[in-house]
Amino acid sequence: MPDDNSKEAQIASAALAVALTALAIAIVQLLGQLFATADGYRRCQPSVMGAWAQYTRLRWKWSEMRFETLFTTPEILLMNYKLFPETTSKPTGSIWRRDYQWIGEMPGAIEDGSFEDRQIYRRIDCLDANLVDENKGSGMRDEMACWLPFLNSIRDNERRVYRCSRSNEDTSKYHTLRRPVCGLVQRSWDFMAPELVRPLAMTYIGDIAVIVLRLGMEWQTFRPEAGEMRAEGNEHIIYSTLDRSIGPILHYAHGQARDVYLKEHRIESGLPDKRLTIPTREVDMMRFGILPCHAGLMRRKSYKMGTAGEVQATLDLLDPTGSARKKVRDNLQFDPTSTHGFSDLIPMGAPMLRQRGDEKILLPAPTEHCTGLCSLKEGFVIFRQRLAEYIVEEGEGASEQARWVLGSYDKLRDTHGRWEDGYSGFSPFFFDEVYDLWEETTAYFQHPDRQDKNCKCCFSYADLVACHIKHAVNFWHEAHGRIREGKQRDHHGLTDWLAEGMHLYWDYLPKIVEELASRLGAPQSMIRDAWITLIFRAFCWSRSHHICQREERFPESTRLPSRYWESKLPVYLG
Numbered sequence: 001m002p003d004d005n006s007k008e009a010q011i012a013s014a015a016l017a018v019a020l021t022a023l024a025i026a027i028v029q030l031l032g033q034l035f036a037t038a039d040g041y042r043r044c045q046p047s048v049m050g051a052w053a054q055y056t057r058l059r060w061k062w063s064e065m066r067f068e069t070l071f072t073t074p075e076i077l078l079m080n081y082k083l084f085p086e087t088t089s090k091p092t093g094s095i096w097r098r099d100y101q102w103i104g105e106m107p108g109a110i111e112d113g114s115f116e117d118r119q120i121y122r123r124i125d126c127l128d129a130n131l132v133d134e135n136k137g138s139g140m141r142d143e144m145a146c147w148l149p150f151l152n153s154i155r156d157n158e159r160r161v162y163r164c165s166r167s168n169e170d171t172s173k174y175h176t177l178r179r180p181v182c183g184l185v186q187r188s189w190d191f192m193a194p195e196l197v198r199p200l201a202m203t204y205i206g207d208i209a210v211i212v213l214r215l216g217m218e219w220q221t222f223r224p225e226a227g228e229m230r231a232e233g234n235e236h237i238i239y240s241t242l243d244r245s246i247g248p249i250l251h252y253a254h255g256q257a258r259d260v261y262l263k264e265h266r267i268e269s270g271l272p273d274k275r276l277t278i279p280t281r282e283v284d285m286m287r288f289g290i291l292p293c294h295a296g297l298m299r300r301k302s303y304k305m306g307t308a309g310e311v312q313a314t315l316d317l318l319d320p321t322g323s324a325r326k327k328v329r330d331n332l333q334f335d336p337t338s339t340h341g342f343s344d345l346i347p348m349g350a351p352m353l354r355q356r357g358d359e360k361i362l363l364p365a366p367t368e369h370c371t372g373l374c375s376l377k378e379g380f381v382i383f384r385q386r387l388a389e390y391i392v393e394e395g396e397g398a399s400e401q402a403r404w405v406l407g408s409y410d411k412l413r414d415t416h417g418r419w420e421d422g423y424s425g426f427s428p429f430f431f432d433e434v435y436d437l438w439e440e441t442t443a444y445f446q447h448p449d450r451q452d453k454n455c456k457c458c459f460s461y462a463d464l465v466a467c468h469i470k471h472a473v474n475f476w477h478e479a480h481g482r483i484r485e486g487k488q489r490d491h492h493g494l495t496d497w498l499a500e501g502m503h504l505y506w507d508y509l510p511k512i513v514e515e516l517a518s519r520l521g522a523p524q525s526m527i528r529d530a531w532i533t534l535i536f537r538a539f540c541w542s543r544s545h546h547i548c549q550r551e552e553r554f555p556e557s558t559r560l561p562s563r564y565w566e567s568k569l570p571v572y573l574g
Contacts, residue, residue, distance in 0.1 A: 075201070076211070103179075187199070200573060217233040236253075361546050363545050402529055472505065
């Protein structure tokens, strides 16, 4: 009997062990089946999305008896902000539906451009460095989501931009700085298309178009409505594929061999300092062929000039008679890029975009031909000659304002020999000196004493600019005509038709004076002084900036369709 009991106990133990093993296997199989319902979970691990995998979690759905995969990816966009003193307090609460963080280093406060009327300012943190590091993960780099190296490239570029800024002084009365930020957005894999194998980050057409250009790429194809986008440059490449369910998906890559070499030799990646553009909202507008206007002087906030049609529409706004548009249209038949005279609107209408103490002065070209007499040496030299002759002719009747313009011009020419030559080796001290003179000319037009108290309707700065451009568009045709007839005047060894163009500008002055005086009743002496100051103000703006033309092969020269400016059409990064 004892032997039988022992055998039964052994059999029972074996059976229990088999049963427990079967139960464990069943439990494992059950758990496997349950976790298998977590579609996309293995695609949201560190081998795919680096440190962002720390936000991946499972949520049990009782109604469906399955797990739902929740993951977090970035929402990349550009945010407007202004610099304020460090004592600025931080309001409680969030001004947007989710918190955003700087991609890079950026102290200070921001201004939310979407809520400007509320005047809500708050401090904003920087994105965790681990979330930007593309090497945080156990997978091969090429297998990871491409928005990880994209974030890393944005951060490196932003660090360079911030270090190149010599001053944090608030100059936001003329422009609003614009930097990339990142929002942490939680998503569900339930809404991912079946063919997608990596979690997607989200951005917007209006923002990604600018970020790509800032990284030194050039858009070779930009047709978001067709899902066709491709940009290359500076060892970067970004291209799109079209998904049938969510639309265009962008893919980003950059040279891995180059990065290894740069790290081994401790060389910083990104654009050279001299090719960094000013990171402001107004400069970004110019990338889309939109010219921002000085809020205190011009009637309109902006003008579109990216295409020939937009140039003609802008001319109609400046000259409702249509004569300026007709003249430019006739000129374009001889030269497809001949918008001479019209390009004066850029230095006359735009605000000061450079910051004090900053060496970044590059601007994208808002129109096909941006170089005018207000930026070329021919215009400078002939203007100074004619102004000196004008003051001599007037004698004691010459105004103090005209003498001030001539004195300021000569001081810049004597102190800085390249003042007339253009963009070449200027120091920040020169730029700041020109900035001060530009502000003095701006104050001249804004000062109430500039208007005649006996005049019922004095002209405005915008009237003067419009009248000047109405006549200035004629100089290209007339200058070539005078040269063919042998009637050109002294051009000091410079390009003859450009020098003759500035002579013609002075010839147009009596017509401008007569037109504004008869139409608005402004005193003629006031109009003459204002026009002289207008040209000198345009000189100061031109020497404070350098517009990158397409022929210089700068990536920043690419213009995008104006309809995509600040477009919130979503696009995804795979």
